Amino acid sequence: MNHALESLGRRGVNFVAKTGGIFFMMVKFIASLKDIPFSLRLIVEQIYLVGVRSLPLIITISIFIGAVSVWQAAYQFKFIGAPLRLLGQAVGKAVVIELAPVLSALVFAGRVGAGITAELGTMRVTEQIDALESMGISPIRYLVLPRVVASTLMLPFLVIFANFVAILGGVIVSVAGVAVSSETFLNGFRDSFNLSDFNNGLIKAAVFGFLIGIVGCYEGFNAGGGAQGVGKATTSAVVVASVLILVSNFVFALMLFRI
Amino acid sequence: MSDQLIQIEHLRKSFGGNEVLKGIDLTISRGDAIAIIGQSGCGKSVLLKHLIRLLKPDEGTVTFDGQDIATADSRWLREMRYRVGVLFQSAALFDSMSVAENVGLGLKESREYSPKQIAEKVAEKLDLVGLGSATNKYPSELSGGMRKRVGLARAIATDPEVLLYDEPTTGLDPITSDMINDLIVDLRDKLNVTSIAVTHDMVSAYKIADRIVMLYDGVVQFDGTPKDAQTTDDPIVQQFINGRAIGPIQVR
Numbered sequence: 341m342n343h344a345l346e347s348l349g350r351r352g353v354n355f356v357a358k359t360g361g362i363f364f365m366m367v368k369f370i371a372s373l374k375d376i377p378f379s380l381r382l383i384v385e386q387i388y389l390v391g392v393r394s395l396p397l398i399i400t401i402s403i404f405i406g407a408v409s410v411w412q413a414a415y416q417f418k419f420i421g422a423p424l425r426l427l428g429q430a431v432g433k434a435v436v437i438e439l440a441p442v443l444s445a446l447v448f449a450g451r452v453g454a455g456i457t458a459e460l461g462t463m464r465v466t467e468q469i470d471a472l473e474s475m476g477i478s479p480i481r482y483l484v485l486p487r488v489v490a491s492t493l494m495l496p497f498l499v500i501f502a503n504f505v506a507i508l509g510g511v512i513v514s515v516a517g518v519a520v521s522s523e524t525f526l527n528g529f530r531d532s533f534n535l536s537d538f539n540n541g542l543i544k545a546a547v548f549g550f551l552i553g554i555v556g557c558y559e560g561f562n563a564g565g566g567a568q569g570v571g572k573a574t575t576s577a578v579v580v581a582s583v584l585i586l587v588s589n590f591v592f593a594l595m596l597f598r599i
Numbered sequence: 600m601s602d603q604l605i606q607i608e609h610l611r612k613s614f615g616g617n618e619v620l621k622g623i624d625l626t627i628s629r630g631d632a633i634a635i636i637g638q639s640g641c642g643k644s645v646l647l648k649h650l651i652r653l654l655k656p657d658e659g660t661v662t663f664d665g666q667d668i669a670t671a672d673s674r675w676l677r678e679m680r681y682r683v684g685v686l687f688q689s690a691a692l693f694d695s696m697s698v699a700e701n702v703g704l705g706l707k708e709s710r711e712y713s714p715k716q717i718a719e720k721v722a723e724k725l726d727l728v729g730l731g732s733a734t735n736k737y738p739s740e741l742s743g744g745m746r747k748r749v750g751l752a753r754a755i756a757t758d759p760e761v762l763l764y765d766e767p768t769t770g771l772d773p774i775t776s777d778m779i780n781d782l783i784v785d786l787r788d789k790l791n792v793t794s795i796a797v798t799h800d801m802v803s804a805y806k807i808a809d810r811i812v813m814l815y816d817g818v819v820q821f822d823g824t825p826k827d828a829q830t831t832d833d834p835i836v837q838q839f840i841n842g843r844a845i846g847p848i849q850v851r
């Protein structure tokens with residue numbers, strides 16, 4: 341009993357420490373924004389690594405997101421007897437508002453967030469971060485700033501692609517599998533398309549990208565205890581980022597999409 | 600300007616329940632060449648890290664050039680760190696960068712040198728450590744001893760006035776060791792660099808230092824010239840410098 345309480349207490353303390361640490365990382369990141377002019381080369385490099393290099397993965401998952409959405413929507417339409425010409429409207433909304441931003445963010449957390457933590461965590465345990473500091477170089481400016489800027493900017497960019505490709509995947513399935521013509525599907529999509537939904541999806545993506553970058557850097561900076569510690573930190577980065585994405589997504593739903 | 604450069608007073612540091620430094624007092628003057636010796640795990644690297652605030656004291660103070668470094672602002676700290684070069688025990692090379700980029704990073708980030716000047720300085724420092732031909736290699740392609748030497752070239756790249764070496768000759772063959780010792784002595788004699796070297800290698804300690812400081816059980820056990828160290832009747836110092844397993848020091 342005592343033991344369980346103690347363990348619970350320790351978890352509580354860890355949770356508070358982590359929340360505080362992540363918040364503090366955000367503050368330090370924001371304070372480092374003034375150094376952007378001196379870090380342009382590093383930012384461009386990260387934009388390439390984080391954004392451009394994630395494109396193939398995002399494209400691949402998006403085709404299947406569109407494809408399965410159309411398939412499942414058609415399946416349900418059949419049961420409730422809804423006309424299939426509404427397929428494009430239903431799927432289009434779901435993709436633009438929720439599926440493309442959230443699923444891209446979760447995949448991005450797995451690829452980019454984990455990558456940031458593994459890299460920075462290794463730098464931490466091999467004293468490379470100490471070495472940077474000893475040279476008078478701020479690790480926040482040199483490591484955190486470029487990564488967080490890149491992930492904040494690039495996730496929305498990737499979501500734009502995800503939207504297009506998911507709709508394309510949807511068209512393919514609706515033509516090939518559901519016997520709804522591409523005109524019907526795309527007309528339905530266009531009728532329901534709303535620029536503010538699209539923009540809200542991108543705003544969400546930017547926030548998710550920011551959270552993924554911050555959590556990835558925080559976990560990497562606080563990795564300890566050799567390779568095993570880096571592994572733990574990496575897992576933790578993906579878990580924490582995923583939870584934050586889904587929780588903040590619900591908050592966005594309440595704020596942006598008033599019923 | 601006083602002659603005292605670094606003052607460590609009553610420095611205490613614990614990690615969890617493990618009390619590593621239990622009240623270190625040490626004054627380092629300009630031009631000093633100090634060898635810090637002591638058993639593995641006694642806190643030599645931890646002490647070195649306190650000198651540039653990579654670690655903060657639990658108690659006590661570290662004063663650099665009259666300024667308590669715990670309360671210094673980030674700008675002062677950055678300038679202080681420009682004046683200090685550090686060779687880490689693990690070398691701590693940036694593994695995403697080539698040897699040349701590693702050595703040149705401090706120069707580049709100071710934004711005071713042109714790319715051409717940086718390339719020249721990098722080549723010069725790499726020649727000094729005998730690695731002029733390794734410029735374009737990556738750390739993962741180097742041996743442990745080569746990494747150490749690149750780390751040394753990086754530490755001296757910005758011509759610092761203070762150098763902290765954490766085991767500069769560990770992992771090097773006797774000939775290369777001697778070359779590095781000569782380099783350290785040269786830096787001191789020609790450029791009047793203040794140097795603080797952690798070492799287990801007594802040959803190296805006698806060669807590069809004019810003052811030997813021994814840590815034992817979290818405090819300074821001995822502080823004196825190499826000659827004093829050899830003639831002291833302190834059994835702990837005697838056991839250590841003569842490398843005997845039998846004596847007051849227990850191997851933990």
Ligand SMILES: Nc1ncnc2c1ncn2[C@@H]1O[C@H](COP(=O)(O)OP(=O)(O)OP(=O)(O)O)[C@@H](O)[C@H]1O
Pocket residue numbers: 614617619637638639640641642643644645646688
């Ligand atoms: N970041 C840290 N977190 C927890 N404990 C640490 C940390 N750094 C050092 N220690 C502990 O402090 C003690 C002293 O470590 P330190 O690296 O200073 O030893 P050392 O004298 O340099 O030994 P060696 O000669 O083997 O390098 C060790 O017990 C080590 O476990």
Ligand SMILES: [Mg+2]
Pocket residue numbers: 643644645688765
């Ligand atoms: Mg050490």
